Amino acid sequence: MMTGRGPEHLRKTTNVVLDALVRAAEQALHGHAIDMRTLEALVAELKDSVAFDDFYRRSYRELMEVVEGESMEQRRTNAFGRLMLHPLSGLFSEDRLDRVLVPNIFSFLHMVLGDEEAVAAERCNAIVKTLKDDLGDHFTWDSFYADAEAKVISWHVLVKIAASFKRYDLRKDWFIKLMQYRPTTVSLASNAFVTKEHSPYDDPIQFGEREFCMFFHALFDPLQNLDRKDEAAFHKEFGTDPHHLIGGFLVNLATCAI
16 A cells, blocks of 8 residues: 655655746746736746756656555565464564565465455454554564464465365476576565566575475475464364364375474
8 A cells, every 4th residue: 555655755856846946937927917828838947957857867866766665565565475474474584484485475366266366355454453453563574473363364375275175296397497586576565566686697496305395394284283272263264173174184294204
């Protein structure tokens, strides 16, 4: 969501030009009333004036900084993405998985969920807003991860992921190839992308059998170790326990050692 910084910057830029127009009129008219022909001539002169070239270049750079800052803020506040990546945070912080994988992980989630991803993202944003309204400065992302509704959202995603691995070996090979892909575009929003250049000398992304096992164990092991409260919540949501829904996937996953 855009903040007020962009529009405010455009207002400041426009105000500088309007102030310049007033000064130009004062110098040209010496206190006399202005007529439309004179006003149009002054505006035409300002349009072509090279005196503003440096100002426009600087304003453009400042506007791009605002856009990039808001894009970074949007990525930081991607609640659904944070929720799904949270179980992997230890692997990233210990460099057992490369953070360059994140765009590919998001692509995988989109492929699995389709239109359901946007619904989940909206629900996550609503949860975060409610928590921030309730907790104020005491809000932390851990409070979001611990939220009961947020847990249900993540469980639904994991059940969908497990179901997508029905043909386990083929799907595993496909997933490993997907993680090894270096994207040429990076998403800033649902309808905004920037091109990312890659050198032909870039090292290939390290993701093989070992990384596959670490990745999915990190995602699914917590589902096998729910406390009593979460077990009851899972059963209430799905009408059964996790093993009945993801057991087949877990059996296959157990065959690969970390």
